[in-house]
Amino acid sequence: MQKAISRIALAAMLCLVASVSRGQDAANGEKIFKAKCAVCHGPDGAGKPATKSPSIKGKTADEIQRVIATSPKHASVKSLTADQVKELAAYLATLK
């Protein structure tokens, strides 16, 4: 019995840690977005006609990775690490 309870407690704790770190990813992603993407994609990622940039709400890490690797518009953000791209995607997923 004692064992079963501690196993449940452990599982609950792991879930908590996982969801906290997801929130942390999005928070870091928001900082990167504001610093490096908002100038062109707008403060809420909705895109900006003046810079001819589309909405990037909900873009995945794969899409971001492909764009920063291939689009000349993204020379200034080429050096983002895979972790930073993942954090950005976590933040973009929170935009509606």
Ligand code: HEC
């Ligand atoms: C200098 C302005 C500029 C900056 C800075 C910029 N973008 Fe862009 N972005 C554009 C433009 C213009 C396009 C559309 C043309 C293209 O893809 O080159 C675009 C397209 C994209 C697309 C593809 C959207 C689609 O629907 O195809 C994604 C994803 C994207 N940007 C993500 C980002 C992220 C993430 C950042 C910050 C790390 C960023 N961009 C910074 C100008 C910019």
